[in-house]
Amino acid sequence: MxxxxxxxxxxxxxxxxSLILKSKPKEMDQKKEQKPxxxxxxxxxxxxxxxxxxxxxxxxxxxxxxxxAVPQGLLTSSTAVDDIAVVISxxxxxxxxxxxxxxxERLLSFKTAGTESTSRLIEKLREGGRAMDCVxxxxxxxxxxxxxxxxxxxxxxxxxxxxxxxxxYYNVFKGLLKVPVSEKEIVQLPGLPPLEVSDLPSxxxxxxxxxxxxELMAGQFEGVKDSDFVFxxxxxxxxxxxxxxxxxxxxxxxxxxxxPSMYLDxxxxxxxNYGLSLFKPDDTCMKWLQQRSPKSVIYVSFGSMAKLDKHxxxxxxxxxxxxxxxxxxxxxxxxxxxxxxxxxxxxSGKGLILSWCSQLEVLAHEAxxxxxxxxxxNSTLEALSLGVPMxxxxxxxxxxxxxxxxxxxxKMGVRACPNExxxxxxxxxxxxxxxxxxxxxxEEIRENAMKWKELAKGAIDEGGSSDRNIEEFIxxxxxxxxx
Ligand code: UDP
Numbered sequence: 001m002x003x004x005x006x007x008x009x010x011x012x013x014x015x016x017x018s019l020i021l022k023s024k025p026k027e028m029d030q031k032k033e034q035k036p037x038x039x040x041x042x043x044x045x046x047x048x049x050x051x052x053x054x055x056x057x058x059x060x061x062x063x064x065x066x067x068x069a070v071p072q073g074l075l076t077s078s079t080a081v082d083d084i085a086v087v088i089s090x091x092x093x094x095x096x097x098x099x100x101x102x103x104x105e106r107l108l109s110f111k112t113a114g115t116e117s118t119s120r121l122i123e124k125l126r127e128g129g130r131a132m133d134c135v136x137x138x139x140x141x142x143x144x145x146x147x148x149x150x151x152x153x154x155x156x157x158x159x160x161x162x163x164x165x166x167x168x169y170y171n172v173f174k175g176l177l178k179v180p181v182s183e184k185e186i187v188q189l190p191g192l193p194p195l196e197v198s199d200l201p202s203x204x205x206x207x208x209x210x211x212x213x214x215e216l217m218a219g220q221f222e223g224v225k226d227s228d229f230v231f232x233x234x235x236x237x238x239x240x241x242x243x244x245x246x247x248x249x250x251x252x253x254x255x256x257x258x259x260p261s262m263y264l265d266x267x268x269x270x271x272x273n274y275g276l277s278l279f280k281p282d283d284t285c286m287k288w289l290q291q292r293s294p295k296s297v298i299y300v301s302f303g304s305m306a307k308l309d310k311h312x313x314x315x316x317x318x319x320x321x322x323x324x325x326x327x328x329x330x331x332x333x334x335x336x337x338x339x340x341x342x343x344x345x346x347x348s349g350k351g352l353i354l355s356w357c358s359q360l361e362v363l364a365h366e367a368x369x370x371x372x373x374x375x376x377x378n379s380t381l382e383a384l385s386l387g388v389p390m391x392x393x394x395x396x397x398x399x400x401x402x403x404x405x406x407x408x409x410x411k412m413g414v415r416a417c418p419n420e421x422x423x424x425x426x427x428x429x430x431x432x433x434x435x436x437x438x439x440x441x442x443e444e445i446r447e448n449a450m451k452w453k454e455l456a457k458g459a460i461d462e463g464g465s466s467d468r469n470i471e472e473f474i475x476x477x478x479x480x481x482x483x
Pocket of ligand 1: 355376377
């Protein structure tokens, strides 16, 4: 894997290591001293790292120096890493230590240890002649913005969820949407279509189930007051009304889709993958896909975190065997034991089960005709950007809201309905997949998918809405002032 930028390694002398990602467009060569330097601070999850790496590459391509920071303990021997930085500490500097801590413990410790190690890193780099201009923080780590502010640097909050989801959490943050929302309510929020309870992020509906998580979600806006810029990995036109409403309270700039350039505008010639994968992709599926006819394969994946019930896995397995189509199913190794006994053998010839794949490559393959997805925002945006119709089977977090948009706003797929036990049965799954792949509306769904694909590409291509927002950010950094 190669990033579309030149690499310069800078190892500091503490246990911090850093990597500076640079590019040198011709026009900047004469003005080296003016080249701004950004520290990028993602929350250490795959779905947060991916878009922030891509944003970094866009900035680097336009001449910004990037230092990309992740906690040391995140990277294990199975991490497929493309020279991306290991720079800070979340208090658990080995994978074993991290594994022993609960998500809540890690979150708290990341704030303390992260604040300290990030400050130290910024100082080290400054002493080494690489002073920082701006800290771009995942909105999940508002403390990073406080670090930026304390050091007199620009701070930017980066949201990895949609603007529509931001509207929901912002209303919770402001106390305008009372939680938990009752079962029968229809929620009407500015900039959004009417939402049923089942369309809302799970943490708003069932805030007790994951203590502290709703606070984290709504708390994303805490950092905004300390930030000079607010970025969202979305496309302006995809959620125009939500974007316009958010703009009344903060200067939101859409910069998406933050996915590798070679799947979109192709301006970053070597940018073919994200560059940091916490799971090892198994590329055997590409050969397998090669043998299938166009739009004939069902691709199934629930991202990096979802832990489906055993019963749900069985229903999926039954559905996939009933449908007269080939399927490619990503089942992470931690989930394999939930598959029906001998399923992998029974399915062979019809289906391929993998522990991880290069999802973008799969989605971009002409053999793929439908994506059965949990509707994590990255997966949704990837499918949208590649024009792949979806069947949404949301699991938690913002996924239900994304599924609602896929079905009712973007009309490029359907959402499968769970039964009273919360499980999506095999009959429902079969009917949804058939609806999307060969039903009466299949053609219309595919056409819509192609329309969004063009829109997504146009936004990030030269002069598009996201490209202009990135340019504007860079000119502000160069000018040293927030407009
Ligand atoms: N992904 C991948 N290979 C897989 C499954 C997922 O590369 O086999 C990537 C996918 O392309 C996406 C990310 O992992 O960029 C998952 O992010 P998402 O927001 O969809 O879901 P999360 O993992 O955060 O639930």
